Amino acid sequence: MRILVVGATGTIGKAVVEEMKDRAEIICASRSKADIKVDITSVESIKQMFKEVGEIDALVSAAGGVHYTSLETLTPELNQIAVQSKLLGQINLVLLGLPYIKDNGSITLITGVLMDDPIKTGASAAMANGGVHAFVKAAAIDMPRGIRINSVSPTILEESFEDYGSMFEGFEPVPVKRVALAYKKSILGAHTGKTFYVY
Template sequence: MNKKKLIVVGSTGVIGKKVVDLLGEDYQIIEVNRSSGDYKLDMKDAISVDEMFKRIGKFEALISTSGFGRWASMDEMSIQDYHYGLQSKLMGQVNLVLIGRKYAHSGTTFVLTSGLLAQHPMPGSTSLSMINAGIEAFVRAAALEMGDKRVNVVSPSFAKETMEMMGIDSSTGIPAIEFAKLYKQAIEDGKSGIVYSKIKE
């Protein structure tokens, strides 16, 4: 039996790797990153995104665990830093939906990534809080126009592995595999316009 095709943009990242581990058995995964994978692109570039969908053809789901926004105080952030984050994490992911929906078939699901900073800001998070809230607002509104396709978003909190990489106390972190389970739920439970999140109990 042919497996369903799942595009994972950001497949080599802390969270993306766990998504591939969890879903690799059931789906034919197409890995997409800037520097490695089955297909290389920068999702900021709409023309490359369009080219990728043309090349890949029919797909059943797309998960994006990618994009960058700088974490720094307003004093340290330049206007360019804000623009870069908006182009990368916000518009990069929006590109995937806006362009991908033209190539998607009935039932295709898109799952983007925001982050807990949308609702729980911290000093240094002005850029990421703005970007994450923007992604969630886009998803809720876009779901109303997706017809027989779906779009959802996973909002991770701090992953344990990321805290370890940063050398900070990871006792409050959540293993990234727990976020991967939310992406699975977001493509398989038939809903649209939902923000999936998990916080430490």
């Protein structure tokens, strides 16, 4: 089994790699430190990545930038960060990656708790999460060749709490291992069109 992990050097990506490394050949991609360089905000870069990587059994995304700021200071330009990266970046991974995914393969994207349990400054992130969530649900019934598609929606992670915890008052953080297990279920299981909530 060959798994392409986009965002493989991040907190979630690293945990997914660790969880799956004994079960598959893992190909790690990100903008800077991974073996395969890709910027998901660029269609050309995504095309180049898939050309380089070739056929895979599973596409995993643990990448997607968003900008946190109050609604009054959220400009159209700042909102584009989440649109171009977390929303369209991940959707373009699916659209451009489909021909490279083997029959009965799988796709797993990332969303997050803010689409369900909002915080101030989180509207742009919530928009991207909700868009990816809806796309996955609808795309699942239109997937060719038995390919499955799911998303994982984590709450704030224990591992990220030091950096972002002050924005998430009252949230109970979860260990990243639980998120990696949700990806594992999506990759090795039978579900499609599902959101794996890790709350």
